[in-house]
Amino acid sequence: MSRPREFNIECALQQCMEVFWTKGFKATSFEDLTRRTQVKKQSLYCAFDDKRALFLKTLALYREQHAAKMEQFVSQEGSPLQKLEKIRDATFTPSAEGSCRGCFMVNSALEFGISDEEVTRQVEMMFREVERMIEQLIRSGQEQQMITNRHTAEALAAHLTNSLLGARMMEKSGASRERIEAVLRTSFALILP
Template identity: 60%
Template sequence: MSRPREFDVDRALQQSMEVFWNQGFKSTSYEDLTRTTGVKKQSLYCVFNDKRSLFLKALALYREQSVGKLKEIEAQASSPLDKLDSLRHSLLDDESGCQGCLMVNSSLEFGTDDEQVTLENELMLEEVQQILEKIIRNGQEQQLISNRFSSKELAAYLNNTMLGVKIMEKSGSSREQIEAVLRTSFAMMLP
């Protein structure tokens, strides 16, 4: 008979995600993970198999949480401009601050050397872009957002700006510098 699990798997995954987010995959040891989660190495192995599998699950969790926040903004009963303003404020008020973005961090750490990490990053980019495109298209239909470029082009531009802001955060740019980039980028979308 197998022993019942003695720890909260979701909590351990969330905590592990935060360790990877702060330190990166290669700099994170199993000791870092067990110290943070309070879960023994063997127990983590039993559930997550190995550090790489745990990392991939952490990336998926990060993607789900990030996309979920964006979906909440998109679902607001407000105008497309208000939704974009909410997005801008969420980027400025992000509590993760100097951590940057786990997806960006992993892209910089792995490049394209790991197919599964690359796939997870591409999936997040695609999901984010689709949500942004929907908000922008709605704004264009209401003539609140410029039609000089397609909704797809503007969504790609905005997505790139968001990723750039995360790199700025990670590299220590001031809130004022980040706010200026966001203000300019969002203003360029106006008619």
């Protein structure tokens, strides 16, 4: 009979995500993960098989948390433009440590490129989800004549999503907040009628 787990898997997964987010997959050792979670290596292996499987679970967790946050913005009161501005403003939330970690998904895309099919799938799923929600807001804004009709909602959503992701890359590479905000202001100004 196997022993029951003596740790909270959801809590350990969240803590592992924080480590991967800060250090990246390759630079994270199992010792980093056990130190952060205070869970023995064997227990982590039993729960998650290996480092890669654990990393993929943390990507899925991040994607779920990000989607929930985006849904929250979409469902709030306000015009489509106000909701898009809230999404833009939420792009830069400092981590608890005050460091500039960027977006976990963007960081992972940059670290892996297309070398890992599962990582690529998680990244693409999140980016599609974000783009779909932004497209929904843009379409609503176009119907209310708050957003330009010169381009389709799909094209404008791709533009804004790319701008937000690019801003996260700028953040990770050390660009000043002022420079990033200027880029985003321009991108958002381009969707106005």
